[in-house]
Amino acid sequence: MLAFVVRRLAQSVAVMLAVGFIAFAMFRFVGDPVNSLVGQDTSIEDRAKLRHDLGLDDPFVVQFARFLGHAAEGNFGVSYQFAEPVQRLIGERLPATLELSFTAVLLALAVGVPMGVYTGLNPHTWLSRLFMSMSLVGVSLPTFLTGILLIWIFSVVLGWLPSFGRGDVVNLGGWTTGFLTLSGIKSLIMPAITLALFQMTLIMRLVRAEMLEVMRTDYIKFARARGLPNRMVHFGHALKNTLVPVITITGLQLGSVIAFAVVTETVFQWPGMGLLIVQAIGFADVPVMSSYLMLVAFFFVAINLIVDLLYYAVDPRLRLDRAAGAHGH
Amino acid sequence: MTARRVLMVTESERLGAAAVASARSDGRLRRALDSDLIYSFCRSPVTVIAAVGTVLMIGSALLCPWIAPHNPFDLASLNILDATDPPAWVKGGSWSYPLGTDEQGRDMLSAILYGMRLSIAVGFAAVALAATFGVSLGLIAGFAGGWIDTLIMRIADVLLSFPAILVALLVDGVARSVLPRDQQDAIAIYVVVLAISVLPTVQFARTVRGSTLVERNREYVQAARIIGVHPALIAVRHILPNVLGPVLVIATINLALAIINEATLSFLGLGLPPTQPSLGTLIRVGQNYLFSGEWWMVLFPSATLAGLALAVNLLGDWLRDALNPKLR
Numbered sequence: 001m002l003a004f005v006v007r008r009l010a011q012s013v014a015v016m017l018a019v020g021f022i023a024f025a026m027f028r029f030v031g032d033p034v035n036s037l038v039g040q041d042t043s044i045e046d047r048a049k050l051r052h053d054l055g056l057d058d059p060f061v062v063q064f065a066r067f068l069g070h071a072a073e074g075n076f077g078v079s080y081q082f083a084e085p086v087q088r089l090i091g092e093r094l095p096a097t098l099e100l101s102f103t104a105v106l107l108a109l110a111v112g113v114p115m116g117v118y119t120g121l122n123p124h125t126w127l128s129r130l131f132m133s134m135s136l137v138g139v140s141l142p143t144f145l146t147g148i149l150l151i152w153i154f155s156v157v158l159g160w161l162p163s164f165g166r167g168d169v170v171n172l173g174g175w176t177t178g179f180l181t182l183s184g185i186k187s188l189i190m191p192a193i194t195l196a197l198f199q200m201t202l203i204m205r206l207v208r209a210e211m212l213e214v215m216r217t218d219y220i221k222f223a224r225a226r227g228l229p230n231r232m233v234h235f236g237h238a239l240k241n242t243l244v245p246v247i248t249i250t251g252l253q254l255g256s257v258i259a260f261a262v263v264t265e266t267v268f269q270w271p272g273m274g275l276l277i278v279q280a281i282g283f284a285d286v287p288v289m290s291s292y293l294m295l296v297a298f299f300f301v302a303i304n305l306i307v308d309l310l311y312y313a314v315d316p317r318l319r320l321d322r323a324a325g326a327h328g329h
Numbered sequence: 330m331t332a333r334r335v336l337m338v339t340e341s342e343r344l345g346a347a348a349v350a351s352a353r354s355d356g357r358l359r360r361a362l363d364s365d366l367i368y369s370f371c372r373s374p375v376t377v378i379a380a381v382g383t384v385l386m387i388g389s390a391l392l393c394p395w396i397a398p399h400n401p402f403d404l405a406s407l408n409i410l411d412a413t414d415p416p417a418w419v420k421g422g423s424w425s426y427p428l429g430t431d432e433q434g435r436d437m438l439s440a441i442l443y444g445m446r447l448s449i450a451v452g453f454a455a456v457a458l459a460a461t462f463g464v465s466l467g468l469i470a471g472f473a474g475g476w477i478d479t480l481i482m483r484i485a486d487v488l489l490s491f492p493a494i495l496v497a498l499l500v501d502g503v504a505r506s507v508l509p510r511d512q513q514d515a516i517a518i519y520v521v522v523l524a525i526s527v528l529p530t531v532q533f534a535r536t537v538r539g540s541t542l543v544e545r546n547r548e549y550v551q552a553a554r555i556i557g558v559h560p561a562l563i564a565v566r567h568i569l570p571n572v573l574g575p576v577l578v579i580a581t582i583n584l585a586l587a588i589i590n591e592a593t594l595s596f597l598g599l600g601l602p603p604t605q606p607s608l609g610t611l612i613r614v615g616q617n618y619l620f621s622g623e624w625w626m627v628l629f630p631s632a633t634l635a636g637l638a639l640a641v642n643l644l645g646d647w648l649r650d651a652l653n654p655k656l657r
Contacts, residue, residue, distance in 0.1 A: 015487050026503060136646075140639040142589045144596045145631050148616055152627075156619055163620075252490075259495035266597050267616075278597050281502035289502050296495065304490050 008308055012301045017068075019297040023290035024067045027077070076291035081283045086291045089276060095175050096166060097272035100264070101257045103192040108199035109250065115200075116207025117239060123212065135201035143260050147194040147267035154190060162187050164269035191268045195260055199253055206249055210242035251307050255300050369651045379643035386637055390446040397439035398427070401606075416625050429625040432618065437625060440611060441633050447607040448637070451522055452588040456580050459526040463533020464569075464576060470534065471541025472564045482538065485531045493528040497590050500524040501599050514602040521600050525590045529583040536579060540572040578652055582645035585638050592634050608634040 042050075058066075070076070076086040119128040155163035167183030169176040178184025214220065215238055223233045262274035269275065273292065280288035370376055389396060414430040416437075428437040470481040488496065501524040505513060508520070544550060545568065553563050594600035595609025603610055608630050615627030 022503070026506060136642070137639065140585070140642045141635055142592055142638065144593060144612070145635055148612070148619070148627060148631060152619060152624070255490070256492040259492040262498065263494070263593055263597065277498070278599065281498070281505060281599055284506040286506055289506065293499060300490055
């Protein structure tokens with residue numbers, strides 16, 4: 001157990017170091033950091049002095065170590081585009097992205113699981129076929145098209161919901177939330193649906209496949225033989241056993257929710273991290289790009305690590321396999 | 330079903346005699362029409378529709394200089410008085426611009442045809458690039474083994490834990506900040522192809538490595554080794570043809586993904602520039618006119634993109650099931 005945890009941790013650290021190196025290389029070698037800080041009329045002596053003060057003439061390894069040290073403290077320098085510390089920019093935008101992603105995942109689970117259970121239990125009804133063909137369209141439809149379609153229907157034609165922004169937000173000690181105002185919730189509806197749609201189809205197909213498999217097993221037959229009511233068999237016995245893979249996949253999919261948040265935030269001009277990174281790439285705002293890279297990589301590595309460790313804790317077969325493998329060698 | 334199975338056996342027997350029978354080309358055609366693949370194809374009407382749609386779209390993309398009513402890149406032919414005309418069947422539209430015009434008076438139908446050509450070209454190029462590199466890397470990893478295998482597969486594992494669009498976005502961002510700004514529009518198409526081919530490469534590599542590991546220990550490889558064939562030659566001439574089967578399926582599915590990812594990048598303003606508009610760029614431009622009522626500028630490119638992605642996706646799904654022996 002300990003060896004596995006240590007190896008897995010070492011792997012995560014190696015990935016973070018590699019990503020950190022890419023981020024540092026971008027930071028250091030794309031353009032000249034000094035030129036982006038000073039004006040046209042700065043003398044060569046002043047530039048050299050600034051270069052020295054910033055430590056840009058130090059050996060490469062020293063600079064890399066300093067960069068990593070600063071990154072660990074959350075200090076990523078100053079955005080070229082906004083002339084503000086990146087840390088503050090991200091701090092302002094993070095709540096918007098997290099609230100959107102959280103709502104979307106919740107929505108995807110709340111709708112996707114019941115749909116999956118229904119199609120799994122009644123695979124041949126017309127409603128199930130409708131759900132299945134809709135899910136295929138949902139997979140093929142790019143996220144931004146869903147968003148545009150929703151805007152067209154609910155903002156342009158019906159005029160019910162706002163098409164951009166977060167509405168009014170309430171500041172709770174540095175965390176801005178849109179959950180507490182009516183306009184905030186109204187603004188959240190369409191982006192959350194857009195972001196949730198892809199996950200929803202995925203969860204539905206997963207639950208359906210698992211349900212179809214579980215319903216064939218012996219313990220379901222025995223549960224029926226004991227005379228348990230259908231509701232109990234379906235939800236108490238069958239659904240419960242489908243939930244482990246669902247939770248795992250949902251956890252791993254958190255990453256892709258963040259990725260698709262970039263697209264959703266652009267469509268709805270949602271002031272989150274995704275919009276920030278798209279603008280940063282457009283402006284070649286390297287400090288923002290490299291810090292986003294580090295942050296997202298950290299997020300992904302952390303999720304993968306947690307899921308792997310949970311799997312190891314939950315599934316005893318993994319431990320046996322490894323033990324057998326260790327004896328074999 | 331048993332009849333099909335018998336047919337399959339005779340099919341492989343006949344393949345051996347294919348060289349002899351090649352003189353009778355009509356017999357070969359009949360045999361091709363008789364195969365399992367064609368049989369399952371004709372049994373699924375959805376697949377037939379998807380195939381017809383795909384062929385139509387790729388065909389019109391290839392032929393667009395001849396079938397498009399106007400040349401959207403010929404600035405001299407644009408007339409600003411024709412700007413934002415609605416489609417022909419709406420009041421105020423005319424049949425010289427069947428799907429209306431954009432804000433510069435460009436014919437939407439022609440712009441969509443040319444845009445679709447770019448989208449399809451980028452999709453094919455990205456998949457071809459990914460297949461070339463992925464198959465080579467997978468073959469090397471599987472055949473060589475040892476630390477080369479570990480290195481390639483560790484990198485693949487790390488990349489696979491990120492979603493494709495995010496990898497594409499970051500590769501695109503890094504490439505953009507490295508390259509000089511004044512040349513960005515000219516090389517944007519190559520940057521996009523590179524950016525969206527990164528993740529498919531990993532998929533090809535992993536699949537090919539898996540089948541290479543199996544094939545490596547087969548008798549014919551051992552036989553080749555014993556008679557002293559050079560290892561590189563064994564990998565290319567003996568193993569490669571036997572691991573290419575699943576590559577076609579991955580390629581089809583990834584074509585749809587590549588087209589969607591290109592459109593997404595272009596929609597975000599990080600893909601193809603407005604001077605070379607793909608479907609995604611057209612949607613990005615058209616979206617700005619949604620509120621002023623020019624719905625045709627966003628609706629038609631969107632519908633084309635959705636149709637293209639759906640048709641290719643359906644083809645990929647069918648191909649995967651048809652080539653999967655477990656489902657026969």
